[in-house]
Amino acid sequence: MLYVRRMKHVHDRLDLLDTFQKIGESGSLSKAARLLGTTQPTVSRRLLELERLLGCKLALRTTASFSLTDEGRSLLVEARDLGDRWSGLSQRLKGGQSRPEGTLRVIGPSGYGTGFLTDAVTDLRAAHPALRVELTLTDRVLDLTAWGAECWVCVGEVRDPGLVSRKLGMMERVLIATPELLRKLGPVTIARLPQLPCVGLVPYVTGNVRMLDRSGRSRMVTLDTPIQTDSLLSSYRAILNGAGIGAAAPWMCQDDLKTGRVQRVLANWWLEPIAIHVALPPGIYRPARVTAFIEALKARMSALSGFRPSS
Known part of the structure; x- marks a missing residue:
């Protein structure tokens, strides 16, 4: 009987943490109540009980606003991790594979979000309707855990x-420019490239870059980048505006190459391919939604022009 009571206490506290996670992620007690299929007073009572157990304030709430305290934000990260660990334990003990469900939070570059990254997300949702996906697009380096994301x-x-x-895998990158700019610049050679205006993409296409030719030779070239940006989309836009020679992955510029809007520069040379990774929080257990997303992403990327998947 004592064992049963203890297990009930553990289960109750897991319920409190699950309720708090819903509160933190939804940003309101009423939304959390809808997600949990209960009432707002019940959610409020659970929050107060959790605050009593922990001995600290987790949220600041008035009739007009709601926000987590520093302790609340810290607990939200831990609650997500604990929830995933509990799900993983339950899954392993049952001896089966859970289906992708819950909310998947993904961070990715803005330039990829307008293409294959969003395609992978929509493929995933079509295959697993019970899954929800939050896709954050940014070209900044972020704290994955602080954002509560599972994939970057x-x-x-x-x-x-x-x-x-x-x-x-590895993504190829080629140099391109508008026909109008190339007419102004005259013949472009690898030796002349440092003297010509280029569009910089920080930190990948700026300063010293390694160029490769078809024979496998490599050469370091110092680029002059009067315009620099940390956005792939902004960089490509500047190239289309004739601001300079720039780099792009074949999948991104292939349509404009076909129509003649841009042309290859130094067709026998290309920039050193760059690796594409997916970063995950530490831990042994991976929710099924994470595994399913990676597989959907790999399927989309394997069809990209200029992408070489890892074996």
Whole structure:
């Protein structure tokens, strides 16, 4: 009987944490109540009980506003992790694979969001209607855990040692420019490239870059980038406006190459391919929604022009 009571206490506290997670993620007691299929007074009572158990204020609420305290934001991160661990334990003990469900939070580059990244998300939702997806597009380096995200699709190496990274493959990059700009510049050679205006994409296409030719030779070139941006879309827009020679992945510029809106520059040379990774929070357990998303993303990316998937 004592064992049953203890298990009930554990279950009750897990319910309190689940309620708090819904409150923190939805941003209001009423929305959390709808998500949980209960009433707002019940949600409010659970929040007060959790605050009593922990001995601290988790949320600041008035009739007009609601926000988490520093302690509340910290607990929200822990509650998500605990919820995933509990789901993983339950899944392993049952000996089966859970279906993708819940809310998947993904962070990715803005330039990818207008293409294959959004395609992968819609593919995933079509295959798993019970799943919800929140896709945040940004070209900044973010704290994955603080954002409560489970996946970060990133260009280049993952420098945060606290994250687990999986290499999806290598993306080729070619130099392009508008025909009008190329007529003004005259013949472009690898030797002349440092003297010509280029559009910089920080931190990937700026300063010294490595160029490769068809024979496998490599050459370091210092680019002159009077215009620099950290946005892939902004960089490509500047190239289309004739602001300079710039770099783009084949999948991004292939339609404009076909119509003649842009042309290849130094057709026998290309920039060193860059790795594409997906970064994940540390931990052994991966929710089924994360695995399903990675598979959907790999399927979309494998069809991209200029992308070489990892084996």
